[in-house]
Amino acid sequence: MAEMTEELPEVTTTPKTPLDAPTGTPTVIVDDLHIVYRVYAKATDHEKGNAVNALMRLLRRQGRPQMTEVHAVKGVSFVAYHGDAIGIVGRNGSGKSTLMRAIAGLLPPHQGAVYTDGQPSLLGVNAALMRDLTGERNIILGCLAMGMSPAEVRKKYDEIVDFSGIDEFVKLPMSTYSSGMGARLRFAISSAKTHDVLLIDEALATGDREFRKKSQERIKQIRESAGTVFLVSHDHKVIEETCNRVIWLHKGKIKMDGDPAEVMAAYHKG
Numbered sequence: 001m002a003e004m005t006e007e008l009p010e011v012t013t014t015p016k017t018p019l020d021a022p023t024g025t026p027t028v029i030v031d032d033l034h035i036v037y038r039v040y041a042k043a044t045d046h047e048k049g050n051a052v053n054a055l056m057r058l059l060r061r062q063g064r065p066q067m068t069e070v071h072a073v074k075g076v077s078f079v080a081y082h083g084d085a086i087g088i089v090g091r092n093g094s095g096k097s098t099l100m101r102a103i104a105g106l107l108p109p110h111q112g113a114v115y116t117d118g119q120p121s122l123l124g125v126n127a128a129l130m131r132d133l134t135g136e137r138n139i140i141l142g143c144l145a146m147g148m149s150p151a152e153v154r155k156k157y158d159e160i161v162d163f164s165g166i167d168e169f170v171k172l173p174m175s176t177y178s179s180g181m182g183a184r185l186r187f188a189i190s191s192a193k194t195h196d197v198l199l200i201d202e203a204l205a206t207g208d209r210e211f212r213k214k215s216q217e218r219i220k221q222i223r224e225s226a227g228t229v230f231l232v233s234h235d236h237k238v239i240e241e242t243c244n245r246v247i248w249l250h251k252g253k254i255k256m257d258g259d260p261a262e263v264m265a266a267y268h269k270g
């Protein structure tokens with residue numbers, strides 16, 4: 001395997017205490033959550049800004065005419081616990097990714113609230129790795145960004161390269177990777193750390209079968225260390241094999257929440 005060649009400065013930090021909270025206590029509380037996107041559509045020629053149109057809008061107390069709202073999550077409430085792996089299913093546009101981003105704190109609630117115990121980390125298909133940098137550099141930066149000390153990065157480096165299976169490609173820029181290789185490296189980096197709440201949005205979709213198996217094993221380990229995992233996937237086999245609970249979103253609302261086999265059976269019936 002390729003040795004890590006980058007020099008990292010010696011820094012001593014106090015190690016983070018492992019998650020020791022007992023299972024069965026809440027990690028995420030979502031309370032009557034509403035998320036609304038505001039979209040500014042392109043103005044038609046008729047609406048285009050000129051002084052007369054602007055004045056008429058002011059006089060009629062109208063807002064910008066091109067703005068539309070998309071109510072993506074509509075009053076979602078649930079509680080997640082330590083040790084939970086929750087699958088989120090639903091048709092395209094049902095609000096799955098929006099809900100993940102809201103739990104990660106990346107979207108402000110329009111109404112309601114999200115309370116989390118610990119730091120949620122969102123691992124998505126577009127997780128911020130840099131295409132022009134080598135895999136090695138991305139591993140180092142990614143781990144430091146997750147709060148690891150340089151010593152921890154050095155300790156974890158081989159394991160991450162090994163888990164990702166990208167071998168010698170680690171020395172090449174990520175722009176030379178296939179989408180599957182990129183996804184594997186992202187998952188390997190993100191899951192190298194114990195997460196309180198790990199949100200995985202379709203990030204396992206591009207991996208091959210062997211990698212999916214390895215990632216399911218990793219998710220199990222995270223659950224066993226009392227973290228909480230959310231998994232958005234259109235691959236229902238992965239959901240059923242990995243999760244102990246499934247939430248079915250439909251048009252921004254929870255249609256069903258419970259045992260994976262029961263929810264998936266109802267979901268397939270439509």
Ligand SMILES: Nc1ncnc2c1ncn2[C@@H]1O[C@H](COP(=O)(O)OP(=O)(O)OP(=O)(O)O)[C@@H](O)[C@H]1O
Nearest residue numbers: 037039070072090091092093094095096097098099
């Ligand atoms: N940035 C955005 N701006 C405006 N509307 C958005 C934005 N992102 C998502 N939406 C809208 O919000 C709704 C929910 O989208 P979201 O991506 O959360 O659904 P999803 O269930 O994850 O879909 P998919 O399975 O296709 O990934 C859709 O109507 C979508 O068009």
